[in-house]
Every structure is written in C-alpha cells, then in structure tokens.
Amino acid sequence: MILPDMEKLFQDKIDAEIKIEPKDWMPEGYRKNNIRQISQHAHSEIVGMLPEGNWIGRAPSLKRKAILLAKVQDEAGHGLYLYSACETLGISREETINDLHSGKAKYSSIFNYPTLSWADIGAIGWLVDGAAIMNQVMLTRTSYGPYARAMVRICKEESFHQRQGFESLLVLSKGTEEQKAMCQDAINRWWWPALMMFGPRDSESSNSDQSMKWKIKRKSNDELRQQFVDMIAEQIKVLGMRLPDDNLKWNEERKHYDFGEIDWKEFWEVVKGNGPCNKQRLEARRKAWEDGAWVREAAKPPTPKGE
Numbered sequence: 614m615i616l617p618d619m620e621k622l623f624q625d626k627i628d629a630e631i632k633i634e635p636k637d638w639m640p641e642g643y644r645k646n647n648i649r650q651i652s653q654h655a656h657s658e659i660v661g662m663l664p665e666g667n668w669i670g671r672a673p674s675l676k677r678k679a680i681l682l683a684k685v686q687d688e689a690g691h692g693l694y695l696y697s698a699c700e701t702l703g704i705s706r707e708e709t710i711n712d713l714h715s716g717k718a719k720y721s722s723i724f725n726y727p728t729l730s731w732a733d734i735g736a737i738g739w740l741v742d743g744a745a746i747m748n749q750v751m752l753t754r755t756s757y758g759p760y761a762r763a764m765v766r767i768c769k770e771e772s773f774h775q776r777q778g779f780e781s782l783l784v785l786s787k788g789t790e791e792q793k794a795m796c797q798d799a800i801n802r803w804w805w806p807a808l809m810m811f812g813p814r815d816s817e818s819s820n821s822d823q824s825m826k827w828k829i830k831r832k833s834n835d836e837l838r839q840q841f842v843d844m845i846a847e848q849i850k851v852l853g854m855r856l857p858d859d860n861l862k863w864n865e866e867r868k869h870y871d872f873g874e875i876d877w878k879e880f881w882e883v884v885k886g887n888g889p890c891n892k893q894r895l896e897a898r899r900k901a902w903e904d905g906a907w908v909r910e911a912a913k914p915p916t917p918k919g920e
C-alpha cells in the first residue's frame with residue numbers, strides 16, 4: 614500500500630484556500646508556529662490592557678472613561694478568544710500563560726513603553742490599534758480556521774478603538790496650546806514603537822518564509838509597515854500635527870511614502886526584555902495571576918461524590 618504524502622496533501626489544501634481545522638492532520642511545525650504566533654498575540658492583548666488601564670481612573674470626563682473602560686474590556690475578550698484558539702492546537706491555557714510569566718513567550722514590544730499623559734491614550738488608539746488592524750485584517754484570512762474566525766470579531770472591535778483614538782487626538786489638536794503640545798508629544802513618542810510592531814525587516818524575519826508558505830501570514834512585515842506609513846502620513850494632515858521623521862516624503866515613482874530608518878537596536882533590546890517597562894508589565898501579570906488563584910479555585914467544578 615502506498616501511504617499518502619501527508620505534507621503534500623496538506624500544502625495542496627492550503628494552496629486551495631481550504632481552512633485547516635483542529636482535528637485535521639497538520640505538520641508539527643504548522644501546529645507549533647500557530648501556537649507561537651497565536652499565544653504571543655493573546656499575551657499582547659492581555660499585557661496591552663496595562664498601559665491603558667493606567668488611565669482609567671484619570672480619564673478627563675465620564676464619556677472618555679466609559680470609552681476607555683469598554684476598550685480595555687474588549688482587549689481582555691480578544692485575549693480570551695485567542696487563548697481558546699490556541700487551546701484547539703493541544704496546548705493548555707495554563708501552559709501558555711506559564712510561558713508568558715516565565716519570560717519564555719514574547720508579546721508585542723509596543724506594550725513596554727509607558728503612558729505618560731492622557732494624549733497617550735489617543736495615540737495608542739490611533740497608532741497602536743491602527744497598526745494592529747493593518748496586521749489583523751490580513752489575519753482574518755489566515756489558514757488556521759479558529760484563528761481566522763477569532764480575528765473577524767477582533768477586527769470589528771479594533772476599528773472602533775482606532776476611531777476613538779483618532780477622535781480623542783482631534784479634540785486635543787484643536788484645543789489649547791498646552792493640549793496641542795501634549796498631542797504632538799504623544800505622537801512623537803509612539804510613532805517609532807508603532808512601526809516596530811510589524812516586526813523585523815523581511816530580511817531578518819526568521820518565521821516569515823514558512824508562515825507565508827502555510828498562509829499563516831499573507832503579507833510580509835515590511836509590506837504591512839509600508840501600508841501603515843502610507844495611511845498615517847495622510848491622516849496626520851487632518852490632525853494638523855507632524856510625524857517625527859524628517860525623511861518622511863511621498864515618492865511619486867514608488868507611489869508610497871519613503872520613511873526614515875527604525876532604530877533596530879532599540880527594537881531588539883525591548884524584545885529581549887530590556888525596554889522601559891518590561892519588568893513592570895510581567896510583574897503586574899504575575900501578580901494578577903497569583904491574586905486570582907482563589908477565583909480559579911472557586912470556579913472549579915466540584916469533585917463528584919465518591920472520588
């Protein structure tokens with residue numbers, strides 16, 4: 614009997630745009646790569662609640678507070694869909710979370726920067742959620758079914774996040790001189806870290822080739838980063854602010870904006886754990902896990918009688 618070439622059948626399925634579902638055969642590398650990316654994504658959502666949570670008690674009005682609360686709750690929901698998608702690949706929630714707490718798993722570099730003023734909340738919505746959507750719209754078509762489906766709802770919520778961020782900055786940009794300065798300062802500090810969210814240059818992206826072949830990723834890091842720069846370079850004009858990049862310039866030949874060099878040394882330092890808030894973020898997550906132990910205990914189903 615000739616055994617089917619499972620790897621080939623799998624790749625044919627991917628090429629035919631058929632989604633891979635949890636009980637389907639898949640190469641071990643595909644399973645692992647999805648666990649890596651989906652769990653990092655889930656951790657990013659959960660750690661991403663921290664910088665914004667910092668401003669819930671200091672929001673300037675009831676309206677802004679209600680919006681921010683809803684946004685932070687959405688991020689928790691995103692984390693939960695993604696942890697669930699990850700579990701369908703045969704890894705337990707506890708294992709995934711342990712990897713975050715031990716420092717083994719990564720999460721997005723962006724959340725290791727501090728939120729110093731109220732304008733940072735607007736800048737996060739506009740730039741950070743804006744970068745996230747750019748990446749996540751592509752992920753609604755990722756080849757792993759549970760991940761793709763989770764992304765559809767996440768993208769809808771993220772687009773509300775981006776709009777509220779932009780609107781909040783628009784108000785500041787039309788305010789007093791002090792408010793305008795606060796808005797510009799936040800944009801200056803969040804611009805470059807937002808560009809880093811897309812990951813290293815394509816030439817240094819270790820996972821991209823295989824992820825593109827398996828259609829886990831549909832666009833490269835540099836492609837998405839360029840798309841984001843082109844979008845924001847136009848939107849900033851409406852705000853009447855400027856992006857902190859003297860090399861930002863429309864290139865008629867390429868039909869794209871040229872932009873300056875990212876500080877890759879800073880990016881890798883933050884990824885390695887040496888960013889301004891890495892330690893603080895992980896400590897906050899570990900503490901939340903320990904403080905929540907009684908909830909997990911109370912929520913456990915009772916042991917059946919006689920056991």
Ligand code: BYC
Binds near residue numbers: 657720745810812
């Ligand atoms: N930060 O081979 P590469 C959100 C790592 S949260 C840290 O190009 P890949 C939100 C990468 O993991 C948005 N590490 O990787 C929440 C790899 O290391 P490993 C989060 C990074 O996976 C709250 C190494 O560098 N979005 O929306 O092909 C409030 C080489 O990179 C980063 C997602 O997670 C980084 N920025 O491509 C507001 C989307 N970049 O794992 C908003 C899902 C790279 O080999 N993820 N690394 O040890 C992805 O699409 C991809 O994982 C990436 C990177 C495009 C991020």
